[in-house]
Amino acid sequence: MGIFNRIQNEIDDRENREGITPADLLELSMGLRRLMNRITREGDQTAEQAAAYMGLPADEVEDMLNNLVAKGYLERELEQDVWVYRTRFARKRGRDVPVGIWSALGKQVKDK
Amino acid sequence: MGKGKIISIHSFRGGTGKSNITANVSAQFAAKGYRVGVIDTDIQSPGIHVLFGMNEEQIDKSLNDYLYGRCKIQETAYDMGARVGASGDIEISGKIYLIPSSLRAGEIAKVLREGYEVGLLNDGFRSLIKELKLDYLFIDTHPGLNEETLLSIAISDLLIIILRPDQQDFQGTAVTVDVSRKLEVPQLFLVINKAISSLDFADLKKTVESTFEAPVAAVLPLSEDMARLASSDIFSLRFPDHVVSQAIRDIAAIVEAAA
Ligand SMILES: Nc1ncnc2c1ncn2[C@@H]1O[C@H](COP(=O)(O)OP(=O)(O)OP(=O)(O)O)[C@@H](O)[C@H]1O
Ligand SMILES: [Mg+2]
Numbered sequence: 001m002g003i004f005n006r007i008q009n010e011i012d013d014r015e016n017r018e019g020i021t022p023a024d025l026l027e028l029s030m031g032l033r034r035l036m037n038r039i040t041r042e043g044d045q046t047a048e049q050a051a052a053y054m055g056l057p058a059d060e061v062e063d064m065l066n067n068l069v070a071k072g073y074l075e076r077e078l079e080q081d082v083w084v085y086r087t088r089f090a091r092k093r094g095r096d097v098p099v100g101i102w103s104a105l106g107k108q109v110k111d112k
Numbered sequence: 113m114g115k116g117k118i119i120s121i122h123s124f125r126g127g128t129g130k131s132n133i134t135a136n137v138s139a140q141f142a143a144k145g146y147r148v149g150v151i152d153t154d155i156q157s158p159g160i161h162v163l164f165g166m167n168e169e170q171i172d173k174s175l176n177d178y179l180y181g182r183c184k185i186q187e188t189a190y191d192m193g194a195r196v197g198a199s200g201d202i203e204i205s206g207k208i209y210l211i212p213s214s215l216r217a218g219e220i221a222k223v224l225r226e227g228y229e230v231g232l233l234n235d236g237f238r239s240l241i242k243e244l245k246l247d248y249l250f251i252d253t254h255p256g257l258n259e260e261t262l263l264s265i266a267i268s269d270l271l272i273i274i275l276r277p278d279q280q281d282f283q284g285t286a287v288t289v290d291v292s293r294k295l296e297v298p299q300l301f302l303v304i305n306k307a308i309s310s311l312d313f314a315d316l317k318k319t320v321e322s323t324f325e326a327p328v329a330a331v332l333p334l335s336e337d338m339a340r341l342a343s344s345d346i347f348s349l350r351f352p353d354h355v356v357s358q359a360i361r362d363i364a365a366i367v368e369a370a371a
Contacts, residue, residue: 022262037296089230
């Protein structure tokens with residue numbers, strides 16, 4: 001199976017998300033991680049740029065990217081008639097710690 | 113120039129010297145004429161502002177205000193040129209901006225309790241480079257691997273991992289090196305800090321390089337002079353002839369050549 005099919009299958013098997021965490025990048029397979037790392041580090045990529053980096057045909061990579069948008073891993077925006085893809089990060093969730101701490105700190109803020 | 117490179121400084125364990133080394137290396141870049149930004153992503157325990165002589169009262173807007181949509185990120189950048197320049201005889205011909213995290217207990221609590229938009233932090237790094245026309249953005253991180261730290265590694269062009277000659281640091285560094293390889297950081301350098309004088313520095317460097325299969329940019333001695341300054345100033349500008357300052361300049365030269 002070629003790299004294109006392997007990555008597409010991996011994306012298909014993944015659940016829909018509303019963005020990923022930076023830690024999620026670590027558990028992707030090598031091929032998909034390479035693509036996601038590139039988009040994350042560059043900030044944004046067109047299908048053509050990502051394809052050149054991956055050494056794959058642009059139409060195949062465009063399919064992958066759109067698949068990743070559908071799964072909630074990327075977001076895309078039209079810039080001068082070209083789709084530009086960016087990593088979609090999930091909100092960092094808050095943590096639960098003893099209630100007393102927050103109210104004590106909240107009071108300190110109000111006192112200022 | 114005008115490269116807009118992102119450089120993250122990390123260590124797996126705390127207290128290794130990240131904030132001191134970040135402030136010193138970034139100041140050396142400003143002295144070389146570059147435009148640099150220094151951002152404190154240690155939101156839960158901020159500290160690097162101290163090295164630039166800033167206190168809570170002087171921090172009006174912080175990274176936290178940006179993360180909660182109260183202002184633009186460039187409004188949280190403070191020009192440190194005058195303060196840094198006052199440290200010694202070295203002229204700061206470039207620019208150095210600090211983006212501090214809030215020291216207000218309630219603001220720190222809010223981030224821990226409510227979280228924040230990671231995408232906004234990511235956009236913020238890019239906007240800083242663009243709006244302030246930065247050659248280099250240095251990211252000072254929280255020790256260990258939290259969300260901000262992983263993001264900073266994922267987007268950095270160059271990563272510096274600081275470790276002490278200590279078994280706990282060695283094990284932790286192995287984890288971070290592994291993460292940086294998985295995230296394909298283009299350039300990775302190690303810096304050994306707080307090495308006691310009885311150690312053979314050349315030997316230590318060789319051992320660490322072969323253990324982690326990554327270059328060591330410098331070995332800094334455990335220095336009583338540095339400890340005495342107690343993060344109250346930029347050591348390498350105050351005491352340029354000191355061995356620690358020479359090591360800082362070595363790191364700056366290696367980073368400059370690499371990124
Ligand atoms: N080479 C050195 N010799 C002696 N003391 C040092 C040296 N480097 C750093 N220190 C001291 O170690 C302490 C910790 O330094 P620093 O705050 O820079 O570490 P850090 O890694 O940023 O810590 P944290 O993980 O808490 O953010 C400071 O008191 C600093 O003065
Ligand atoms: Mg620190």
